[in-house]
Amino acid sequence: MNSDRLSRITVSGFLIFIAVSSGCDCGNNPAWEPTSYTIDIPAFFPPMDIPADNAMTEEGIKLGRLLFWEKSLSLDHSISCGSCHAPTSNFSDPNQFSSGVNGTLGSRNASVIVNLGWSSSFFWDGRAMTLEDQIRDPVEHPLEMNVAWEVVVDRLMNDDFSDLDYPQMFFDAFGTEIITEDLTVKAIAQFIRTMISANSKFDKWRRGETDLSDLEYLGYQLFLKEGGDPEVNPGGEFGADCFHCHGEAGLQFSDYLFHNNGLDPSFENDPGRVNVTGFVLDSGLFKTPTLRNVALSAPYMHDGRFNSLEEVVEHYNSGGVSSSTIDTFMKYTTGGLELAPQQKEALIAFLNALTDTTFIQNPDFSNPH
Numbered sequence: 001m002n003s004d005r006l007s008r009i010t011v012s013g014f015l016i017f018i019a020v021s022s023g024c025d026c027g028n029n030p031a032w033e034p035t036s037y038t039i040d041i042p043a044f045f046p047p048m049d050i051p052a053d054n055a056m057t058e059e060g061i062k063l064g065r066l067l068f069w070e071k072s073l074s075l076d077h078s079i080s081c082g083s084c085h086a087p088t089s090n091f092s093d094p095n096q097f098s099s100g101v102n103g104t105l106g107s108r109n110a111s112v113i114v115n116l117g118w119s120s121s122f123f124w125d126g127r128a129m130t131l132e133d134q135i136r137d138p139v140e141h142p143l144e145m146n147v148a149w150e151v152v153v154d155r156l157m158n159d160d161f162s163d164l165d166y167p168q169m170f171f172d173a174f175g176t177e178i179i180t181e182d183l184t185v186k187a188i189a190q191f192i193r194t195m196i197s198a199n200s201k202f203d204k205w206r207r208g209e210t211d212l213s214d215l216e217y218l219g220y221q222l223f224l225k226e227g228g229d230p231e232v233n234p235g236g237e238f239g240a241d242c243f244h245c246h247g248e249a250g251l252q253f254s255d256y257l258f259h260n261n262g263l264d265p266s267f268e269n270d271p272g273r274v275n276v277t278g279f280v281l282d283s284g285l286f287k288t289p290t291l292r293n294v295a296l297s298a299p300y301m302h303d304g305r306f307n308s309l310e311e312v313v314e315h316y317n318s319g320g321v322s323s324s325t326i327d328t329f330m331k332y333t334t335g336g337l338e339l340a341p342q343q344k345e346a347l348i349a350f351l352n353a354l355t356d357t358t359f360i361q362n363p364d365f366s367n368p369h
Contacts (some may be wrong), residue, residue: 032175042198064191089118262320
């Protein structure tokens with residue numbers, strides 16, 4: 001370790017003492033001049049709710065990107081956040097279950113990282129209410145990165161594991177060289193809030209820049225229509241019945257709510273949201289994922305049980321499996337939707353039109369190390 005770095009660490013240790021003793025806000029350092037960053041909200045998207053205590057800055061986003069891909073955030077320096085959220089897989093894991101340190105496997109498929117700045121809760125069961133809190137969990141989770149935050153902070157402050165000067169970058173982002181868990185998750189959250197997908201063929205069509213094919217447009221119309229035969233089910237429109245949970249309001253293709261979508265008759269393997277709320281009617285409920293880039297996001301469902309969009313569409317076409325908490329929108333567990341082969345083909349064509357290759361290829365999201 002060079003003498004300049006050692007000197008800075010010694011000074012930082014002194015600053016910790018001063019901060020604790022006086023209660024000062026080191027972010028008020030007059031030498032700190034961060035560069036404000038304004039998110040460009042895409043057409044038809046609602047405003048993004050950014051926490052007042054984590055304003056976006058160019059320096060914070062740069063630091064967050066480095067930390068998102070930083071393997072020292074895991075016990076054995078083997079994985080980073082990006083290890084389970086690969087760009088080519090819509091920033092999710094192409095494996096059914098992600099492999100943590102020492103090869104340990106989780107029990108749920110890694111959620112996609114797309115437009116999370118608009119999400120109202122996080123994880124499949126919604127156990128985190130803020131993006132910052134979501135980022136805390138995998139670091140200490142025994143099946144994931146499995147390292148104490150205190151160790152991570154010490155590494156970033158003192159380890160000479162790379163040529164990166166993290167204390168200086170934390171100063172640039174937050175006005176203090178004192179690295180903390182809170183500032184680390186704030187930086188990563190700033191970076192993730194920039195990960196916006198809004199340039200699929202469907203988006204371009206909505207903006208009047210291109211046309212959907214006849215098959216894609218048919219799939220879109222099926223997506224928006226109620227399922228069922230109107231002579232048998234009042235209000236039925238022979239549609240695919242997707243819009244209830246994956247509506248295009250705000251162009252997020254998710255209501256960010258929790259539903260039992262008819263996967264299982266009982267919930268012994270994974271009770272879902274009830275483990276968070278303790279409310280028995282939340283048994284078997286999981287968060288609605290976005291459909292943006294869904295063609296790249298296989299495998300599907302919270303447990304990655306389906307390997308293709310064809311399997312997903314057939315699950316809903318069959319009506320799913322009835323259970324004690326099945327969602328009221330799953331109205332066709334008897335008989336199914338009865339979509340014709342061409343209708344299923346059209347629906348999948350529409351889902352493919354939600355693919356945004358500029359998002360997954362954006363160099364600003366790639367591994368900078």
